[in-house]
Amino acid sequence: MNTAIEILLVEDNPNDLELTLLALKRHNFANNIHVARDGEEALDFLFCRGPHSHRTFDSPPKVVLLDLKLPKVDGLEVLRAIKNDPRTKAVPVVVMTSSRQQKDMIEGYQLGVNSYIQKPINFADFQEIIRQLGYYWLVINQPAPADAFK
Amino acid sequence: MNLNNVPIKRKLTTVIMLTSSVVLLLTAAVFISYEVITLRGNLVRNAQTIAQIIAANSTVALSFDDEKTGTEILSKLRAERSIVLASLYTRDGRMLAHFPNGDPPSAFPPSPGKIGTVFEGASLKVFFPVQEDNKQLGTLFLESDLAPVYQRFRLYAGLAFLVLIGSSVVAYFLSHWLQKSISQPILELAETAKAVSINKDYLVRAQKYGNDELGVFTDAFNDMLTQIHQRDAALRENEGRLKEALLASKTAEGEIRNLNAELEARVQSRTAELGAINKELEAFTYSVSHDLRAPLRHIDAFAQILDEEAQTSVPPELRQYITKIRQGAQNMGHLVDDLLNLSRVGRGEMxxxxxxxxxxxxxxxxxxxxxxxxxxxxxxxxxxxxxxxxxxxxxxxxxxxxxxxxxxxxxxxxxxxxxxxxxxxxxxxxxxxxxxxxxxxxxxxxxxxxxxxxxxxxxxxxxxxxxxxxxxxxxxxxxxxxxxxxxxxxxxxxxxxxxxxxx
Known part of the structure; x- marks a missing residue:
């Protein structure tokens, strides 16, 4: 079985986690998901350390869905770490947040986020967004070649 | 001599003395000249009258060439003391007789001179024709001694000199006394002006001596001093007030500066407070934005899932409650968004x-x-x-x-x-x-x-x-x-x- 992780979902809130997973599952994108419950876990996974030391940089997830408000290391710090390291820089990161703070949007884009999505209140709208996201990043988008992660 | 720098007292005295001396001198000169002219005229007339009388009496002596008669006639001149010499000449110029008889002929002119009168040294000489029936018989010579006359002139001159000296002394004392009435007020004014300019004392007054122009001048000067004193007082008062005002304005300036500094400090602390409050507000809106929306999303999402799952098991009248739950959540979501929009206006850079x-x-x-x-x-x-x-x-x-x-x-x-x-x-x-x-x-x-x-x-x-x-x-x-x-x-x-x- 090909167990290569396609989506890294970074979400601390159990409700949001459940709803996002549900939406992904409903559109059949839930097979190869890894969930990180805080920023530190996300960084351990992406930088192949701690429990993930067996992983290698050349097989990153196809997309990282990143919440901003996270315990320990917050989402923008995670984004900064990803985009500042040549080995992870090419990993697509989509920020998904409840917040509409311009400050966060500006900083996110300046750090090099690939997409910035505000989670709508209407669950139907949210599901549609998840469907489009999964379709775009997992199906349409050509992932970066392995050489991009050095 | 430059009179400009001489004290006015001496100037006045000098002027008076000079004037009176010149007047006296001129008077004396005119008087003496007049005397000399009249005296000379008298002398000439007198000598000619004597000559006429003698000549009239000498015609016989000359006609007969009679020396004795001639000498006799001439000797009558003894009565006329002013005649010192006299002589008679014949028509051909020979001396016939002379007076005084004792004097040698060399003392007389050897021949008759030109007819007329002439002053020569200290004497008056007269040549007078002796005529009979318009026919000249000879010439009479008379010499009058002028020494006593000149003596008299010298006396006149001496008197005039004495008068000049005396009148000068009198003029000096008179001028000394008179010039006081002019110089005194002027000197007083000068002293007063000096006192004013040195001591800056505008209360001194010049003494007034009379009601002439100098009196008017003194009054005007004193008046001027009064005015200057008043203006000086006013000026001093103003100066005092100005100093006070300056002091007050300086104090006020200091106060303003203090107040400004205080105000600035207050503004700074308020700005800092405001900055802190703004930060808090931002944190608050952030949490409103994030933490308030998240549960709303969850309510809506789970209500929708419930709605989907309960489609068959829940009666429709109960399902409308689920719809109302979702509507409430969405309305609140809109409200949160609108409020965030409103709070964003005016914050941040425009x-x-x-x-x-x-x-x-x-x-x-x-x-x-x-x-x-x-x-x-x-x-x-x-x-x-x-x-x-x-x-x-x-x-x-x-x-x-x-x-x-x-x-x-x-x-x-x-x-x-x-x-x-x-x-x-x-x-x-x-x-x-x-x-x-x-x-x-x-x-x-x-x-x-x-x-x-x-x-x-x-x-x-x-x-x-x-x-x-x-x-x-x-x-x-x-x-x-x-x-x-x-x-x-x-x-x-x-x-x-x-x-x-x-x-």
Whole structure:
């Protein structure tokens, strides 16, 4: 079985986690998901350390869905770490947040986020967004070649 | 001698002395000259009279060449003491007789001179013709001694000199006494002026000696001193006041400086406080934005899932409650979004650049059209001006006004929304008009208040924040917004923004 992780979902809130997973599952994108419950876990996974030391940089997830408000290391710090390291820089990161703070949007884009999505209140709208996201990043988008992660 | 630098006393004395001396000298000279002239005249006349008498008596002696008679006649001259010498000459010039007889002939002129009178040294010489029947018989010579006459002249001169000396002494004392009446007041004035200029004492006064021009001058001088004293006093007073004022202004300046410093310190501390409060507010809105929306999303999502899952097991009348839960969550979501929009106005940096309103309106209408579904709205968009402002905020104005127009014209089968420009009180204004339900103008002033609504939520959904946001944006741009409406006929929102112009 090909167990290569396609989506890294970074979400601390159990409700949001459940709803996002549900939406992904409903559109059949839930097979190869890894969930990180805080920023530190996300960084351990992406930088192949701690429990993930067996992983290698050349097989990153196809997309990282990143919440901003996270315990320990917050989402923008995670984004900064990803985009500042040549080995992870090419990993697509989509920020998904409840917040509409311009400050966060500006900083996110300046750090090099690939997409910035505000989670709508209407669950139907949210599901549609998840469907489009999964379709775009997992199906349409050509992932970066392995050489991009050095 | 330069008289200019001589003291006035001596000047006056000198002038008087000189004048009197010159007058005396001239008088004496005239007097003596007159004396000399008259005396000489008298002498000549006297000598000629004597000569005439002697000559008349000498005709016989000369006719007969009689020396003895001649000598006799001449000896009569003894009575006339002034005649010292006399002689008779014949027609051929020979001396016939002479007087005094004892003197040698060499003392007399050897021959008769020219007829006439002549002054020679200290004597007067007369040659007089001796005639008979117009026939000259000979010549008479007389010499008068003038020594006594000159003696008298010398006496005159001595007297005149004495008078000159005496009168000079008298003139000196007189002038000394008289000049006082002129020089005294002048000296007094000079002393007073000196005292004033050295001591700056304007209270001294010059003594007045009389009512002449100098008296007038003294009065005027004293008057002037009084005036100077008054002005000096006034000046000193003013100076004092000025110093006081200066001191007061300096004190005031210091106070102002202190107050300024205090104010600045206060402003700084307030600014710091405000900064802190602003940060808190930002943190608060952040948590509102994030933490308030998250549970709403969860409510909506789980309610929807419940709705989907319960489709078969829950009776429809209960399922409407699930719908109401979802509606409540979504309304609150809108409210949170609107409030965040409102709180964002005026915070953060405001950009100012020219914005073409038609472009903004087109963009807003395009976004709103997607939400219209099957509704038909007739848009009448006139050319709009360009305005300098913050693009995000200006767009928010049109988002709120146009979505309001769309919302409140919903009951109309043929909804018309019109945007255009007009002149209002000499200012360019933009209006947004709809033919919707309108409202009663007596509530117009409540329209822009936060959470104030003129319609029930069942009629028209809304949070009561949109127009408050619009007003705040317009006020932030120093503009003005007002509204006209009529129940059942629609509403028109007008607003001006400073610097609006047509390209």
């Amino acid at each position: 950009v100012r650049k020219p914005i073409k309103l038609n472009a903004v309106v087109d963009e807003v209408i395009a976004e709103i059209r997607m939400e219209l579904g099957k509704r038909e709205v007739e848009w009448r968009i006139a050319p709009l001006p360009t305005v300098p402002g913050d693009p995000g905020l200006i767009k928010q104005i049109f988002v709120n006004l146009i979505s309001n127009a769309v919302k409140y014209s919903r009951p109309r089968a043929n909804a018309v929304i019109e945007l255009g420009q007009e002149m209002a009180d000499g200012q360019l204004a933009v209006f947004v008009r709809d033919n919707g339900v309108g409202f009663n103008m007596k509530y117009a002033d409540k329209l822009f208040g936060v959470f104030h609504r003129l319609h029930r939520a069942e009629e028209f959904e809304g949070t009561g924040v949109g127009l408050a946001t619009v007003q705040r944006i317009i006020q932030l741009h120093q503009g003005r917004i007002w509204v006209e409406a009529e129940v059942g006929k629609g509403a028109t929102f007008h607003f001006t923004l400073p610097g609006m112009y047509n390209e």
